[in-house]
Each structure stands twice: as structure tokens, then as C-alpha cells.
Amino acid sequence: MSPTAPSDKSYKILLRANDHYERHQYQESIIEYTRVLQHSGTDDYLALIYSNRSASYIETKEYKKAEEDAKRVIELDRNWSKGYFRYGEALFRQGLFDEAIESYKQAVEKDPKNGKELSTHITKALIEKDNQAQGIKIIQLVAGKDIAVERNVLSPIQNKIYAFATHMRNIIHIIADIKTKTCIVVDACWDLDSILRYIDEEGYTIVATIITHHHFDHVGGSPPPPYDTLPIKISGLANLLKRLPHIKAYINPNDIPFIQQANPSIQYNRLVPTCTSDITSQMTVGDIHIDFIHTPGHTPGSQSLLVNHSRLLTGDTLLCGGHCGRTDLPGGDRRMMQHTLKSVLGSLDDRIVIYPGHDYGFKWSTIGTERENGCLGEDLVGFGMVVQ
Numbered sequence: 001m002s003p004t005a006p007s008d009k010s011y012k013i014l015l016r017a018n019d020h021y022e023r024h025q026y027q028e029s030i031i032e033y034t035r036v037l038q039h040s041g042t043d044d045y046l047a048l049i050y051s052n053r054s055a056s057y058i059e060t061k062e063y064k065k066a067e068e069d070a071k072r073v074i075e076l077d078r079n080w081s082k083g084y085f086r087y088g089e090a091l092f093r094q095g096l097f098d099e100a101i102e103s104y105k106q107a108v109e110k111d112p113k114n115g116k117e118l119s120t121h122i123t124k125a126l127i128e129k130d131n132q133a134q135g136i137k138i139i140q141l142v143a144g145k146d147i148a149v150e151r152n153v154l155s156p157i158q159n160k161i162y163a164f165a166t167h168m169r170n171i172i173h174i175i176a177d178i179k180t181k182t183c184i185v186v187d188a189c190w191d192l193d194s195i196l197r198y199i200d201e202e203g204y205t206i207v208a209t210i211i212t213h214h215h216f217d218h219v220g221g222s223p224p225p226p227y228d229t230l231p232i233k234i235s236g237l238a239n240l241l242k243r244l245p246h247i248k249a250y251i252n253p254n255d256i257p258f259i260q261q262a263n264p265s266i267q268y269n270r271l272v273p274t275c276t277s278d279i280t281s282q283m284t285v286g287d288i289h290i291d292f293i294h295t296p297g298h299t300p301g302s303q304s305l306l307v308n309h310s311r312l313l314t315g316d317t318l319l320c321g322g323h324c325g326r327t328d329l330p331g332g333d334r335r336m337m338q339h340t341l342k343s344v345l346g347s348l349d350d351r352i353v354i355y356p357g358h359d360y361g362f363k364w365s366t367i368g369t370e371r372e373n374g375c376l377g378e379d380l381v382g383f384g385m386v387v388q
Contacts, residue, residue, distance in 0.1 A: 297337025
């Protein structure tokens, strides 16, 4: 049961703060939560407010402030698991993975009923710790959450695009080399300004881009039917190559014609066909080593990216949770998808971590988990297609 607000005024301010948070207006939610804290209240009520403000600080990347608020939560209510969880989240975002894991474990001890859900954060911290040990960082930006969120009353078309992006929930991946601060951006789409701004703020330099497959929600351009009734054109690969003339795009050759048809302004010499020789079957940037794996089924040229033999970016081929991409769109092939899942991805090590192309409830999984879900390998029992 949630603690009771000390007054109607405090309660109304809290509702306003929560509404800002739900709308991703985090600066505004911080202001309102701070106003609530100016009122008196019971320890458990104040703990709730500090917890909510800590979550807002996480979203504005003010991790030290998030950490301090989480400490206050623990001081006010040492038996509430949320304080330890918030503290773990703040430490996790600062790259303090060992400390974050300990805090997550304390949260599990305080709330064993939700231990399974909380344990996924421990696993995620272990994955990020291992990435750090490899000298790499894999960043996920979710359309409609991390990018394509700022509405503009003067730009109704942009608002339509961003509403569409929120529906699609694409994940844009940035694979960064920690030592050289260079990075590769995968499927940059929907809100190129925000993607490039994020990369610049993190101090990375883009040296290449990779496309997992040709669909408009991964490369941009004009959407196909039935979405072509909307007066929109989505920013993506063509815009990226124009703004960064020094980079090239690595794409499976089977999908290049589709990309050129939807984006005729892209020059062919800016596109590098993958999986065609020893030269283009792999890519190395600093401590990042990528093997391009042809995984047809969703499209003829769908490709997955095996990073350092331990991380797999699957685009829309494998979406986690026992689901794969659609095979009923032009170029889709159910038999090819079955072969991909059974023999290509199904042959990989169970410990490999999967990063899918959409956030449909799962932003990561493992080969072993998806094998258990009946979606991979010799024990393939069928697969569910996610339909958008």
C-alpha cells in the first residue's frame, strides 16, 4: 500500500510530478518532486518521493544526484527494497558494476517475492562488467523513450513521426570502443539529431554504420504501404551518410537494392556489401571485432552481428521472448527463417548475449534462454512472429 500524502496540496503536486514522469518530462518531474519535499510527511512518504526523484535524475543523467536521493530512501526506510534498487541503478549508470550488484542483491533480500525480476538487473550488471573488461560498450537507444520524444507544436509532421516511432519501439545500437572513443552505429533511424547529439555528448566518434536489414524503420526514408498514406519521411541512413561523408554503411548485398529504391539519393560507393569475402565478412575497430552473419527470413539480406564472439545484435531476426520477426512481408521467407533459427543462430554458444532490434518487452536475452523458449536449434518447436 502506498503511503498517504500529508495534505491535499502535497498529493496534487505529487500527481503532477508523476504525470510529468510518465510523459518523459523529467526536468519538470524533478521540480515537482522537489516541491513535494518542501512539505512535511511520514518517513515512508518521503522515501517514496526521494525514490521517484532519484528515478528522474537517472533519466536526466544526473547520476550523483540520483545516488544521493537513493541513500536518503535507504536512511528513511531500511526495509524497503526500492531504495537499494535505486542505489544500484545510480551506481550501474556510473559504471560501478560491482557496487551495483551488491545493492541489487540487498534489494532481492528485502523483496524475495520479486527476486526473479530484480535478479535480471544483477545479470545485466554482470554483462556490462564483462563488456567493460573486453574494452567495449554496447548502448541501446529506444525510439519513443530515449529518442524521438520531444514534441513540437510547430511541427505536426515530426510529431506524427515520433508517435509512430513510439509505436514501433526500435532499438538503435551504438557499439563503442572504450579506449579510442570510436563507435559504430547500427540502424540509426527516426531521430538522427538526438542520436548524433547523444554520441557527441558521450565523446564518441562514428567511424562506420551497419544496417541489419532494409525495412524503413531501420534505415529511414519513405515508408511502404500501408504507412505511405502518412505525409512523412523518416530520417535515417541517407541523412547520416550526408552528414558524415567520411563513413560507409555495411549492408548485406541482398538488401542493398531495396535500400537504394527507398533512398535513391544514397550513392552506391557509400555502401559496403557484407558477407562477400574475407574482407567484408568481418570488421575490427579497436577492441571491437564483428563477424557478419547472414540470417535471412525476415528479409533476404537480414544480417546479425556477432561482437567479440560473445554478443549478438539480431535486428528483427530474433526479437527474444520466443519471438522472431515477421515473414509475411515482401521478401520474407518462413522456411529461410526456420533454417536461420534452427541451424545458423541455433548453432551458437548458449552464453552469447542477444540484443534485438525492437523493445517488445525484452531488450536482451541469451542464446540459451531463447533455445529454452523453443525458438532456436535442433529442438525448434515453432516460433511466434511479432506483428506490428
